[in-house]
Amino acid sequence: MDSDVTEAGQQPTHRRSEDDEGIFATVAVIGAGAMGSGIAQVAAGAGHRVVLADPVIGVAADARERISSSLDRLVGKGRLSRADADATLGRLVASESIHTLPECGLVIEAVPEDLRIKRLLFADLSERQPANTVLATNTSSIDIDAIARDVIDPERVLGLHFFNPPPVMELVEVVHGELTSPAYVEHVTALMRAWGKTPVRCASTPGFIVNRVARPFYGEAQRLVEAGVADPATVDWVLRERGGFPMGPFELTDFIGQDVNLAVGTSVWEQTDRDERYAPTDFQRRLVEAGTLGRKTGSGVYTYAADGTVEGAEPDLALAERLVGGPVATDPLARTLAMLVNEAVDLVHRGEASAEDVDIAMRLGVRYPRGPIEWGREIGFDVVAAQIAELDAAFPGGRYRPSPALSDGSLA
Template sequence: MSANVTVRGSEDVTASEPTALTQDRTVAVVGTGTMGQGIAQVALVAGHPVRLYDSAPGRAREAVDALTARLDRLVEKGRMDASAREAAVARLHATEELGELADAALVVEAIVEHLPVKQQLFADLEKVVGDDTVLATNTSSLSVTAIAGGLRLPGRFVGLHFFNPAPLLPLVEVVSGFATDADVATRAYETMKGWGKTPVRCADTPGFIVNRVARPFYAEALRVYEEGAADPATIDAALRECGGFRMGPFELTDLIGQDVNEAVTRSVWESFYQDPKFTPSLAQRRLVESGRLGRKTGHGWFSYAEGAERPKPHTAPPAEAPARIVVRGALGPAEPLVGLFEQAGIKVRRTRGDGFVELPSGGRLGLADGESSFEYGPEEIIYFDLAFDYASASRIVLSARKRVDPETLNEAVGLFQALGKQVSVIGDVPGMIVARTVAMLVDLAADAVDRGVATAEDVDTAMRLGVNYPAGPLEWAEKLGPRRVCDVLRALHERYPTGRYGPSQAVARRCAEADEEDS
């Protein structure tokens, strides 16, 4: 599910166009908090002279001391030699006046996320630095275009969105505002490569790439929780142990800070004029209002008090596996399960059909498709969730209506336990957990590409590196097939007719193209 797009500032580079800043050019960082110090460290290790400025007296000097201590620790760990450390410290300087940044070739701002404050800072900087100085903001939530709106030379302004911790995480989003010159974006991009980072280009859109496309990872988990289908620990386990994600959304937002995550969600939602695809969660809002912000306050979705036990995901007790099953039709993305069943000693008979596994009791198992099991009336339907890789998944999630026959449910549980999987049984929820989350991630990713926000390759790279997804959403879409993604979204849209799940034009178009190819 890709498209050919041109992101502003991503035109082909010719030999006459500017390249990365050379190491002799000075880099200035304004703001000496966690991000400012991290960015300064990256530039310093890359070989540049670095100047730190902070409006609070003495803060820049404190930051220099903190950075020096960081370099000392790198030496102690054998990740930097002593001579390189001495040279880096000699290139690092604290400044008390903006005027001392006059000869900087690049100024990166990492101050408070407040538009008027940033606008004033860059207006002041423009009076000091040369016309060829590149001005950059590390904003994660504000419009790059708006920050540069009042500048005399807005073309030399660009977004450089680093991810925390900046010295460790490779991704940098190079954001072109409405007025950003293409050669400035190219110089910023090449400079980030020179610093050892993996830059991606994107247009100035709410949330840029990562914070725009990632919203469903949190939103769908919160929606399943709000519907009472599963608890946070079980939802986290489903996305981690079945979906292949590094962390579950509840534990991740506790780490990020519930207030921070909720503020980004709200900002993106409001910036898109309250588009239902980005609607915030009332449950998360209540958590923030209660002061349970996560690890930093000792309690979020989970307690972090000393000695507190983490809730365990719901795991079904051992059940006997059926000796034989019937696989009716192809199972699509779940087709690898057939071989796994056979390897576990379960006799499998294949017949034509509509993609279900028939159990000895007569009940049927189907891959989550956006429908609910209760819609089948008295027929015994149990859904199992999408896995990134069924062979390596350590947990399988099942969903069934409350009145499902216990014998049928036990057969389903035992079937997957025979593969060495833990099994979680959740409530009857359309699209379950992983399938609906992935479908929505694909939808937002495809829409971003279709609207020229970034290329498909850059979107996938950003999501793999920025938030550690097991695969880029568009790469995953190719694996699933456009029709399945579209069918899941359409089924969800029928059951939640709010516009949240209506397939984007990008997804709908690719699905129609696939239908034409098959006809």
């Protein structure tokens, strides 16, 4: 995912079912960075024996120490008992080798987003692990079948896209490729529920659910500012105060990191054969080229004081009130919602996820106040279709082409 939450919270204490005991008794996590260590903590907390492995000497051991400290904090806050914390850590083993794993029911890869690295790793795992070991990748956007290309028994390869930080975030995208066995998808979906997560299922489409459907939230705001319609603070105010989003698109991309957000958007764009609907903006490219990446560099769209507060970014409230309710091309809220709904219904129309799972994913993954399908029903799909047609006429070129599902009645 390209949005982060930074504070660890309640550690789940769900226990394995008998089925988990037989099939997924031992779980390995490869990659001991923030995501991998968080996933390992969740698995160990759910009652599994967990091997956390990293090829760099000392990284897995350091990650285990961080997990220990995280568990101690939860105990101190009264969110976890001392006995459960000790039991969780006791089930977790750090390993400096990814080639000497025990036989596992499930291996979850959380290494950097590099297809070559992942492909080599999965090919190696498929030779070393039993034929019924599920091989899962935590990729946020890479095609599952591409990762599984050199795997023995590729039907056992799937995606488990956790959101950051895994001990806190409830959502997990369970992603299947064309070769993935439905039986493995069912088993792993049930396992995620046993871990206290809310799984949603989707096909291996670029960006999966969350990172694909969310693209207009960022892209429309950037285009409005590029066109001189409003300044970033005003657009953020409209989306936050009138739309109910927890953060505006500019403050959110500054929080994520402009480079991270651009990389995810570029990945979706390239995987869709550079579809104009997902084209990155020059606005964001210029920020990244200048090294103004957001909060982590002290400046991005906004400039930040030492305590992290934004300096000198006041919204133009009079302008905001004029724009909201006006023509859709200059209304930040209506334009953004129309594009979010259009993207969501198009994904459902292609059969890549259910309407219910799309709404769940967007509420839990990026904390939207409503799911986009729910929003479409509230606004009226016919109204959204008219708004998209108006945008398409104003900005021809394919970005604003309407989904057939807006007018075929299938989601009414």
